[in-house]
Amino acid sequence: MGEPSFDPDQVLPCGHTVGELVDHLAGDAPDDFAAHARTCPHCRAELAELAPGGWEPVRRAAELSVEPPEGLISRxxxxxxxxxxxxxxxxxxxxxxxxxxxxxxxxxxVLARRLSLELLADRRSTRLLACTGDVQEIRVDVVIDYGLPAPALAAQLQDDLGRALREHLGAAAPAVWVRIADVTPPQSS
Incomplete structure (x- = not known):
C-alpha cells in the first residue's frame, strides 16, 4: 500500500489539484468545488486516500481549547x-x-546553566530541561527518573546551585528556584 500523495500541485485527471482537495477538507474550498468533489470519481478516490477515516475527528480536535502548561509562555x-x-x-x-x-x-x-550541568553530571537519573532567568532570579527545570524523591532532590539542587552561584558572584548571586518539570516513566524489564 503506497503512501498518499500530499503534493498540492498534483493535477488529477479531472483537472483539479490535490491542493484544492486539501482546501476542501479544511473547509476553505468554494461551494461549487464541494459539489464537484462529491460527484467526481477522481476527487472521491483521492479524498479516500487523503482522509481514509474522514477529517471530522481532526476538526473536532482542532476546535478544542488547549491551555499551555503553567509558565510556558512566560519562560x-x-x-x-x-x-x-x-x-x-x-x-x-x-x-x-x-x-x-x-x-x-x-x-x-550562562554561568547558572554551566553550574547546573556540572551539579547534575553526578546524578545520572536527573537531567536539565531548562535554565532561564537573569541577575535577579534563575529558574531551573529538571527531568528525573521515576522513583526518585522529587522534593528532596529539587531542594538539594536548589541549595547546591545557590551556593555555587554565591561562590562566583558573592552577594550579587540571583535567587534560585528548581522545579521538577517532568518524570521519566520506569523502564519495563
Whole structure:
C-alpha cells in the first residue's frame, strides 16, 4: 500500500489539484468545488486516500481549547528576549579588590546553566530541561527518573546551585528556584 500523495500541485485527471482537495477538507474550498468533489470519481478516490477515516475527528480536535502548561509562555518569552539581547536588564555588580565587576545578565544565565550541568553530571537519573532567568532570579527545570524523591532532590539542587552561584558572584548571586518539570516513566524489564 503506497503512501498518499500530499503534493498540492498534483493535477488529477479531472483537472483539479490535490491542493484544492486539501482546501476542501479544511473547509476553505468554494461551494461549487464541494459539489464537484462529491460527484467526481477522481476527487472521491483521492479524498479516500487523503482522509481514509474522514477529517471530522481532526476538526473536532482542532476546535478544542488547549491551555499551555503553567509558565510556558512566560519562560518562552523570557528566553526569546534573552536570545535577542533585548530587555536584558541591569548587570550584577560584584565588589572586587580593584573595583566593581559588572556581570551581564546573559553571563549570569550562562554561568547558572554551566553550574547546573556540572551539579547534575553526578546524578545520572536527573537531567536539565531548562535554565532561564537573569541577575535577579534563575529558574531551573529538571527531568528525573521515576522513583526518585522529587522534593528532596529539587531542594538539594536548589541549595547546591545557590551556593555555587554565591561562590562566583558573592552577594550579587540571583535567587534560585528548581522545579521538577517532568518524570521519566520506569523502564519495563
Amino acid at each position: 518562552t518569552l523570557l528566553t526569546v528576549r534573552r536570545a535577542r539581547g533585548g530587555a536584558a536588564g541591569s548587570p550584577a555588580e560584584v565588589a572586587q579588590e580593584l573595583g566593581m565587576l559588572r556581570v551581564a545578565p546573559q553571563a549570569t544565565l
